[in-house]
Amino acid sequence: MSFVVGLTGGIGSGKSAATREFEKLGITVIDADVVARQVVEPGTAALARIAEYFGDAMLNTHGELNRTALRKAVFDNEQHKNWLNALLHPAIRRLMQQQIEQAPGPYCILAVPLLIENNLTGMCQRVLVIDCPESLQLARAVKRDGSDEQVIKNIMKSQASREQRREAADDIIDNSGEIDALAPQVTRLHQQYLSLSAPS
Numbered sequence: 001m002s003f004v005v006g007l008t009g010g011i012g013s014g015k016s017a018a019t020r021e022f023e024k025l026g027i028t029v030i031d032a033d034v035v036a037r038q039v040v041e042p043g044t045a046a047l048a049r050i051a052e053y054f055g056d057a058m059l060n061t062h063g064e065l066n067r068t069a070l071r072k073a074v075f076d077n078e079q080h081k082n083w084l085n086a087l088l089h090p091a092i093r094r095l096m097q098q099q100i101e102q103a104p105g106p107y108c109i110l111a112v113p114l115l116i117e118n119n120l121t122g123m124c125q126r127v128l129v130i131d132c133p134e135s136l137q138l139a140r141a142v143k144r145d146g147s148d149e150q151v152i153k154n155i156m157k158s159q160a161s162r163e164q165r166r167e168a169a170d171d172i173i174d175n176s177g178e179i180d181a182l183a184p185q186v187t188r189l190h191q192q193y194l195s196l197s198a199p200s
């Protein structure tokens with residue numbers, strides 16, 4: 001596989017809704033959040049290191065990662081977050097690269113919420129941003145998760161700005177309208193990626 005489209009967007013921007021449309025067109029989607037869970041599955045070296053560093057409170061009764069406990073430990077402590085990212089990012093990058101090489105089809109989508117923040121654009125031939133006003137991100141994420149507005153605002157603050165993402169984009173999907181306005185934009189980009197990825 002040599003043609004990778006990096007898909008990103010802020011929390012609640014519509015990344016999952018857009019990747020579902022690419023999957024309907026038969027395109028393989030590699031989801032960084034899924035990969036980030038695979039690298040800390042029970043039995044992995046990374047999970048053992050996390051338990052060693054933070055203590056067994058980071059494991060639930062089945063020996064799996066207690067994500068809520070780890071999120072609490074890292075998101076208000078820069079040193080802990082840097083330690084965790086230094087441990088997991090190389091493993092996440094390696095596994096994503098493996099899955100890219102195994103992906104069938106003319107191109108694949110690499111869906112990464114933190115594509116820009118974690119400097120992963122170098123893995124992609126094209127950067128696609130799912131874009132909408134921050135107010136819509138906030139409203140949609142709060143409605144979907146039933147979480148407190150301040151939690152979503154804190155996550156938005158820890159991520160790249162809308163301007164930074166638009167600056168890094170080769171292509172932008174405007175997700176400020178109705179959800180059924182996504183499919184036609186995905187179809188148009190699919191045609192473009194088929195021709196860009198076709199052997200010259």
Ligand SMILES: CC(C)(COP(=O)(O)OP(=O)(O)OC[C@H]1O[C@@H](n2cnc3c(N)ncnc32)[C@H](O)[C@@H]1O)[C@@H](O)C(=O)NCCC(=O)NCCS
Pocket residue numbers: 011032033036067068070071074081084085088089092112113114115118155158159
């Ligand atoms: C700390 C962990 C376990 C929390 O997992 P949990 O499922 O509770 O939260 P989730 O991953 O969905 O993140 C919640 C929100 O925080 C944001 N976020 C996730 N990781 C980070 C980070 N390292 N820095 C800033 N924001 C982050 C996400 O964009 C998401 O919007 C998880 O975020 C993690 O493993 N982070 C370190 C690895 C990483 O950076 N993963 C991103 C893949 S590129």
Ligand SMILES: Nc1ncnc2c1ncn2[C@@H]1O[C@H](COP(=O)(O)OP(=O)(O)OP(=O)(O)O)[C@@H](O)[C@H]1O
Pocket residue numbers: 009010011012013014015016017018113140141143144175176177178179180
């Ligand atoms: N255009 C739209 N109009 C209305 N609701 C939408 C639209 N696009 C997405 N949604 C809804 O908003 C919520 C967030 O969308 P989605 O989960 O696809 O975003 P995401 O970028 O994957 O979020 P996260 O980064 O949190 O994983 C979902 O409940 C989704 O159904």
